[in-house]
Amino acid sequence: MYQYTSATDGIELASSSSKQTLLQVLQEARERIQVNDDELDEARRRRDLLAGTLKAEFGADSRTYVNGSIAHGDALTPLTDIDLGIVIPNPDGVYGPLGKGPAELQNRAAAAIRAAHKSEFPNLRVYVNGRKRSVYVSFGDPVDPDVTDFSADVIVALDDGTGAGLWIPHYDTWDRSAPETHTTLVRAAAKSSGYNYSRTVRLLKHWSRRHSKPLCSWNVKALGLDSLADSMNQLEGMLAWFDHAIDDLTWRDTPDPANVAGAIGVPGDRSELVDKLRKAQDKLVEAITHEKDGYNVLAVEALSSFFNDKDMLPPPEAKEVTAQQLKRTADMRAARPSRLSVGDRPQTRSRTPTRSWAP
Template identity: 50%
Template sequence: MTSDNDKKPPTLNRVLEEARRNIEVEDDELDEARDRRDKLRSVLAKEFAESTTYVNGSVAHGDALTPLTDVDVGVIVAEAIDTHGPGKEGPRGLMDRAANRIREELKDDYKRLSVTVEGQKRSVLVRFGDPVTPGQRDFTADVIVAIENCSGAGLFIPNEDSWDRSHPVGHTGMVRTANKDKTGYTYAKVVRLLKHWNRSNGKPLCSWNIKALALGCITGRVTMVEGLQTWFAYAHAELGKGETPDPAGVAPEPIHINEAMTMSQVRDKLAKASRQLAQAIEYDVAGYPALAQNELAQMFNDKDMLPPPDETALLGESRRYDNHRRPQAPAVIASRPAAPSVRPWAP
């Protein structure tokens, strides 16, 4: 079934589809990232016998952007279920074991490999010393050692010397279901655009916050325009109630906004983007595709991802749009010369 936005703003949907392709991760990047992630899973399985490994993050969720700089992998340590967790041993010993085994197993494959536990709040940080995307400084992995939560849903994951409840396996399942089963992969397409808008506009939200909010509003097949409109309106309204709760209902803390911003500042950014998108749609529906693309380019704030239109076309449309909007001069008496028309200055 064809949606209204398929009929109304054809230029915007085409431009957004091209922009999405510009930020989509390349197949060779994905292949290399998955290979490194699988090596880590294999190492963790060796160190922690009879344990289960899992994946999380943008590569697992299917919404990775280029340049690809990291992956997320975890292990649910079966042997520690009775000895570690809240009120028992902390995570440091398990993190050290994972780090030591990764160093030993992968040192020959990656000559500049660096594995860090000290100072890490949640994960073992693996620096490969070898980027996946040309031109980047490095490629990293966050490795989580987790404990099964026997009294409820989800896992216990490290929080410095203690443990927090979380549900990374459930999160990945929710995103994959939304993407494949509910939206025909349009969820991931819209999320990619939103993640790029976010990183080009001061990063008011983390990627997981964007996806968690999208789980609440991108629930069927949508065009790029429909998805963005829906998400900005929904996110602005939801954040007006407070920070986003864990969609799995497990984590005790909500998903925090950028700590350098107030909630009002975050919502102002969302409102501004929503207005820019609405203006772009209005231009496109009225037959001004260059003006529409220019508005969208300003919203995304990255000319490499979504370039502005040709300047000649933009100038021509601007003049035509102004002429269309200018009020008609009232009739005058023939014997009296008409006053010159003066257009007020506007920024």
């Protein structure tokens, strides 16, 4: 396990007159990807509109819950969707694994949403058929100008009268899950860590997004619940997360933190996933090692390469990277002991005089 120790004097960034540590560089990068207030306010407004419509449709005894990145406090910009659930009263057991499937309730939710919000959102589209779990709501109107749409995943759910958690749709039947508990666990981790958990998760989600999403967002967060301690900064947190993720995913899927649903599966080949995680961690360690050794430009260049997003974390200029690579090579040569030295005295070899010709 690699332990991060910040350079005491910081590093002077290329094209910057101020001195910054990698942590400061990372903070600026994180601020570029976190959701802005205008996006967040509009997303919450739309979520509240849907919640009100669903409560009106399913009655006062129903309850809504929030889930996903906005509820968890780790949303990225551009913001493209929201997650919302409605827990529907089912006192007679009409619905559920021993009763009706979710389609009837999903169609009621979809019809109510269309009727209530089509006037404000003329391009509104609501889908039920073919969906695995959610009623899909496409507003046809983004909250961020850099994307083309904004959507909502609406889950119709039932209380599980036999144990913890909820019954949620799985095509035409039901699965057990615990989205309310998940949100409680994530919020508790965020608060107890001074929100280091949320900040580190946001960075890891962005790394995943820039590397073909080897893990879903919920898997990133679930692994973080077991690895992100309250005393960690974001560099320490990412290193600890990679350590834990590599160790855990090598041999198993991530268990449900609420111990209700099944394990969180991984896409693709497990060995390829773990190899990708190891390579990413190596690049992060490279950045930290360069900072510790005083090679400021190489540290930022490696961190930029780790995220693979020039808008989030621009790399230094190529000529400055080359100059510091040459300096590092020269420093390494200067520090290398001479092969002809023994102790502090040069090694000498006795030689027998020879002539270049024979008689």
